[in-house]
Amino acid sequence: MVGDDMVLLDMLIREKGFISGEAIAERLKVSRTAVWKKIKTLRGQGFHIESQPNLGYCLISCPDKLLPVFIKRELKTDFIGQEVYYYPVTTSTNVLAKELASQGAREGTLVIAEEQTQGRGRMGREWLSPANKNILISLILRPHLSPIQVSYITMIASLSVVKTIEALTPLESSIKWPNDIMIRGNKVGGILTEFSAEQDQVVYVVVGIGVNMNFDPTIYPEIAYSATSIYLELGQEISRLKFLVGLLQEMEKEYKELQAGKGLLIVKEWRNSLMTLNKEVRVVSEQGTLEGMAEDVDEHGALILRLASGQQIKIYTGDVSLQMNKA
Amino acid sequence: MVGDDMVLLDMLIREKGFISGEAIAERLKVSRTAVWKKIKTLRGQGFHIESQPNLGYCLISCPDKLLPVFIKRELKTDFIGQEVYYYPVTTSTNVLAKELASQGAREGTLVIAEEQTQGRGRMGREWLSPANKNILISLILRPHLSPIQVSYITMIASLSVVKTIEALTPLESSIKWPNDIMIRGNKVGGILTEFSAEQDQVVYVVVGIGVNMNFDPTIYPEIAYSATSIYLELGQEISRLKFLVGLLQEMEKEYKELQAGKGLLIVKEWRNSLMTLNKEVRVVSEQGTLEGMAEDVDEHGALILRLASGQQIKIYTGDVSLQMNKA
Numbered sequence: 001m002v003g004d005d006m007v008l009l010d011m012l013i014r015e016k017g018f019i020s021g022e023a024i025a026e027r028l029k030v031s032r033t034a035v036w037k038k039i040k041t042l043r044g045q046g047f048h049i050e051s052q053p054n055l056g057y058c059l060i061s062c063p064d065k066l067l068p069v070f071i072k073r074e075l076k077t078d079f080i081g082q083e084v085y086y087y088p089v090t091t092s093t094n095v096l097a098k099e100l101a102s103q104g105a106r107e108g109t110l111v112i113a114e115e116q117t118q119g120r121g122r123m124g125r126e127w128l129s130p131a132n133k134n135i136l137i138s139l140i141l142r143p144h145l146s147p148i149q150v151s152y153i154t155m156i157a158s159l160s161v162v163k164t165i166e167a168l169t170p171l172e173s174s175i176k177w178p179n180d181i182m183i184r185g186n187k188v189g190g191i192l193t194e195f196s197a198e199q200d201q202v203v204y205v206v207v208g209i210g211v212n213m214n215f216d217p218t219i220y221p222e223i224a225y226s227a228t229s230i231y232l233e234l235g236q237e238i239s240r241l242k243f244l245v246g247l248l249q250e251m252e253k254e255y256k257e258l259q260a261g262k263g264l265l266i267v268k269e270w271r272n273s274l275m276t277l278n279k280e281v282r283v284v285s286e287q288g289t290l291e292g293m294a295e296d297v298d299e300h301g302a303l304i305l306r307l308a309s310g311q312q313i314k315i316y317t318g319d320v321s322l323q324m325n326k327a
Numbered sequence: 328m329v330g331d332d333m334v335l336l337d338m339l340i341r342e343k344g345f346i347s348g349e350a351i352a353e354r355l356k357v358s359r360t361a362v363w364k365k366i367k368t369l370r371g372q373g374f375h376i377e378s379q380p381n382l383g384y385c386l387i388s389c390p391d392k393l394l395p396v397f398i399k400r401e402l403k404t405d406f407i408g409q410e411v412y413y414y415p416v417t418t419s420t421n422v423l424a425k426e427l428a429s430q431g432a433r434e435g436t437l438v439i440a441e442e443q444t445q446g447r448g449r450m451g452r453e454w455l456s457p458a459n460k461n462i463l464i465s466l467i468l469r470p471h472l473s474p475i476q477v478s479y480i481t482m483i484a485s486l487s488v489v490k491t492i493e494a495l496t497p498l499e500s501s502i503k504w505p506n507d508i509m510i511r512g513n514k515v516g517g518i519l520t521e522f523s524a525e526q527d528q529v530v531y532v533v534v535g536i537g538v539n540m541n542f543d544p545t546i547y548p549e550i551a552y553s554a555t556s557i558y559l560e561l562g563q564e565i566s567r568l569k570f571l572v573g574l575l576q577e578m579e580k581e582y583k584e585l586q587a588g589k590g591l592l593i594v595k596e597w598r599n600s601l602m603t604l605n606k607e608v609r610v611v612s613e614q615g616t617l618e619g620m621a622e623d624v625d626e627h628g629a630l631i632l633r634l635a636s637g638q639q640i641k642i643y644t645g646d647v648s649l650q651m652n653k654a
């Protein structure tokens with residue numbers, strides 16, 4: 001939906017009552033039949049629009065969807081989210097975004113789904129989300145980074161989620177190494193970063209962000225005790241659109257800082273948002289299970305673990321759980 | 328070309344003179360017409376096969392091409408090169424291999440081109456090669472590596488080229504950091520490693536290998552003073568097929584060692600083949616031009632440079648040239 005359609009929607013939203021087809025036709029410089037066709041398109045997208053022979057059209061309600069037309073009305077960014085691919089239902093926004101990126105899609109391109117049939121978390125795990133309830137997006141970025149620095153992108157994505165929660169709600173969230181967003185010990189969001197690179201230069205990064213918004217995870221037995229949502233924590237629904245716009249604006253701000261060479265400041269800020277440090281943790285990785293004190297992270301985000309033997313090791317990938325009995 | 332076609336070619340190669348169409352039909356359990364069609368296919372691929380009404384068929388010469396049928400006859404590997412995509416001419420073997428890999432092609436899949444219309448080196452540079460003269464291949468690998476370890480793949484590819492040159496010729500070659508193969512100061516081959524990854528796990532690596540074989544680079548002004556070839560150094564042509572088979576077998580051996588956890592041994596061996604160390608070098612990188620002593624490489628292959636100020640810095644990407652006046 002672009003140009004004319006957005007102007008039409010703007011008119012309908014601003015007008016509190018009915019607006020005549022004639023007035024619309026005049027403003028858009030199109031025929032009355034063309035106006036009627038545009039109204040039909042909007043209705044198809046879930047807009048409830050009444051029509052009366054002598055009065056014209058009146059917008060009764062907007063669909064609870066993250067339509068590009070809504071985003072464009074609100075978003076103040078230079079490039080992130082300026083190009084939007086919107087899907088009521090798709091396999092996985094990351095899969096689509098990777099295809100678009102390899103075909104040359106420009107930096108900042110946003111892929112949104114209301115529902116995913118093959119939503120994934122890290123390590124190929126399922127990411128559960130009913131339709132029209134949460135935020136399921138992927139962003140295409142083309143940073144000047146070496147592959148070793150791609151973790152910066154995961155860091156700014158998770159920081160942006162934390163900051164957006166902080167800006168729009170009274171909730172406190174933190175980051176569980178390496179890429180989960182947590183509220184009171186339960187998972188409210190996650191980041192899935194995938195990328196394509198040459199030996200020493202990233203070609204593109206696709207960063208997938210999932211945030212549980214107006215969704216009740218307690219009705220799904222498989223995640224009832226590990227997941228939460230903004231709705232569940234707050235006791236009320238909040239505007240997904242407002243959250244998404246805030247998140248994208250925050251992402252752009254952080255990304256610009258990263259590209260301006262402030263990577264180490266970002267690591268520091270990310271480190272301060274980690275709930276994982278100075279705690280006894282258990283790490284399950286391909287190399288096996290390790291237990292120890294999570295002492296720090298290095299400049300690329302690797303976890304520095306102190307084993308009971310006193311030995312210090314770096315962990316690049318794995319699942320962390322806190323050892324609550326020792327904490 | 329598989330199954331029947333390979334058996335037919337085997338029969339023609341073993342038979343010193345003519346072999347009757349009847350004998351072939353009997354062996355392959357097909358009709359005489361089917362035999363004639365297979366002969367036609369071979370001719371289309373450049374095999375010169377004579378036919379005489381009462382004698383049958385006689386193989387006069389084979390095309391000077393790296394046909395899969397030739398490779399399969401010689402290659403002793405478990406997976407590298409067991410699946411082959413062969414193109415007389417294509418855009419770029421790395422581009423094709425990335426497409427195949429993202430569609431699920433299995434580990435070890437080999438893409439061969441006799442000629443590339445968009446051959447590339449690192450950083451998007453052109454890779455010049457006339458048809459049917461050199462080795463232009465890409466391999467698809469699916470190693471258990473984190474993105475930070477992908478340099479191992481470049482290392483085993485360059486080591487394999489050096490070892491194959493050593494095994495088949497009296498020539499001495501060495502590696503110019505990070506990915507060029509050199510003979511007497513000129514470039515004889517290069518590696519272009521590209522990969523797709525999640526944050527902490529490689530999904531696939533495509534390693535492109537180009538080696539100048541039976542080619543005279545001195546007739547191309549743009550590379551006359553920087554490139555060389557096996558032919559130019561040796562004064563005679565050598566079998567591209569033999570070289571390719573040796574290279575693939577060496578690659579598989581090194582790759583198995585890497586996956587068995589011998590990465591650090593590979594770095595050590597690669598380091599010993601580097602011509603770049605303990606020399607005054609100039610490095611041109613995105614960060615600008617730096618001069619200093621190339622003291623060492625780290626465990627991921629990054630170059631450790633000692634500046635005139637005494638400061639030690641690590642370089643992950645760049646072009647190195649030796650400062651011959653100081654060497």
